[in-house]
Amino acid sequence: MxxxxxxxxxxxxxxxxxxxxxxxxxxxxxxRCHGCGTSSQLATFRVYGPDPGFVGRCPGCESVLVRLVRxxxxxxxxxxxxxxxxxxxxxxxxxx
Amino acid sequence: MARAAVSxxxxxxxxxxxxxxxxxxxxxPSACTLVLEVPGWPGHLxxxxxDVRLTAPDGYQAARSYSLAAPPDxxxxxxxxxxxxxxxxxxxxxxxxxPGDSVEVRGPVGGWFVWKPEQNGPVLLVxxxxxxxxxxxxxxxxxxxxxxxxxxxxxxxxxxxxxxxxDRIYDDELRRRAMEDRELEVTFVYxxxxxxxxxxxxxxxxxxxxxxxxxxxxxxxxxxxxxxxGFVETVSDLLIFLGHDPTRIRTERFGPSGP
Numbered sequence: 184m185x186x187x188x189x190x191x192x193x194x195x196x197x198x199x200x201x202x203x204x205x206x207x208x209x210x211x212x213x214x215r216c217h218g219c220g221t222s223s224q225l226a227t228f229r230v231y232g233p234d235p236g237f238v239g240r241c242p243g244c245e246s247v248l249v250r251l252v253r254x255x256x257x258x259x260x261x262x263x264x265x266x267x268x269x270x271x272x273x274x275x276x277x278x279x
Numbered sequence: 280m281a282r283a284a285v286s287x288x289x290x291x292x293x294x295x296x297x298x299x300x301x302x303x304x305x306x307x308p309s310a311c312t313l314v315l316e317v318p319g320w321p322g323h324l325x326x327x328x329x330d331v332r333l334t335a336p337d338g339y340q341a342a343r344s345y346s347l348a349a350p351p352d353x354x355x356x357x358x359x360x361x362x363x364x365x366x367x368x369x370x371x372x373x374x375x376x377x378p379g380d381s382v383e384v385r386g387p388v389g390g391w392f393v394w395k396p397e398q399n400g401p402v403l404l405v406x407x408x409x410x411x412x413x414x415x416x417x418x419x420x421x422x423x424x425x426x427x428x429x430x431x432x433x434x435x436x437x438x439x440x441x442x443x444x445x446d447r448i449y450d451d452e453l454r455r456r457a458m459e460d461r462e463l464e465v466t467f468v469y470x471x472x473x474x475x476x477x478x479x480x481x482x483x484x485x486x487x488x489x490x491x492x493x494x495x496x497x498x499x500x501x502x503x504x505x506x507x508x509g510f511v512e513t514v515s516d517l518l519i520f521l522g523h524d525p526t527r528i529r530t531e532r533f534g535p536s537g538p
Contacts, residue, residue, distance in 0.1 A: 226391030
């Protein structure tokens with residue numbers, strides 16, 4: 184699928200699969216695009232999917248930021264399009 | 280922090296749970312609401328969604344994401360499903376699922392497209408087609424708040440774009456709530472066929488609709504826009520053009536086709 188095709192979904196739709204592996208709600212995290220430097224919430228990524236997997240692209244430049252494929256015995260997660268993730272944490276998280 | 284107030288906790292990793300269909304209600308010719316009983320359901324915020332997974336006899340599985348349509352009622356939750364042509368999951372849920380049937384659900388999930396009663400300020404809701412579902416959850420959640428606390432909640436305005444009158448989901452309830460509640464305004468925008476007496480010509484949502492029935496940007500409303508991708512892009516662009524701060528515009532996209 185090329186970036187010219189309109190993404191049918193956004194990062195909100197990846198919240199379920201991501202909740203299998205992340206201990207916190209991660210669609211509110213802000214990812215920085217390795218390509219153009221745009222920072223955006225995962226929820227706002229342009230997402231293609233859900234089958235056979237999800238591809239999330241940068242709202243700024245359409246670079247691929249995340250790929251996620253769930254197979255019966257594994258979850259494949261490629262975050263190489265991002266140079267960082269800022270994950271909001273409750274202020275008391277360190278104490279728990 | 281408010282984040283810690285999510286019932287069930289955002290720290291819980293989500294696993295699949297068995298859910299039993301207890302009731303189904305027809306909303307439109309192509310959409311229905313399913314009431315599910317989910318033992319151990321941890322509660323949810325308005326705007327959150329869940330994933331539904333079906334397993335075929337041969338082991339093949341398909342999962343799709345659906346918005347929760349109402350605040351939780353104990354362990355009972357509601358989703359409203361719009362049938363889509365060849366939809367692997369929706370065609371079963373809309374067409375075949377009967378009370379007593381069970382599916383697997385995972386949720387609640389999502390933390391971006393949510394409204395919390397403690398949020399201050401006016402709210403603009405803009406729905407395209409079945410994008411009204413998570414927005415209805417917000418309207419119902421707000422109504423609970425105003426009823427129980429006897430305080431005036433945030434003022435809501437809903438602009439709801441549909442193809443024609445028969446496509447209005449929650450039609451009666453929206454009209455009733457708008458009549459009863461001075462702080463809730465509901466406006467329908469018809470894109471292809473309007474009911475008799477509708478003064479607005481049919482057509483896609485426009486700047487005029489948002490100016491006439493939304494909030495001025497100076498009032499700093501939080502804007503929630505949900506619908507097909509093209510609809511969401513159009514409305515977001517119009518809101519930004521009108522001076523709304525992009526950081527107060529929250530969007531959820533599903534599906535490529537416009538209403």
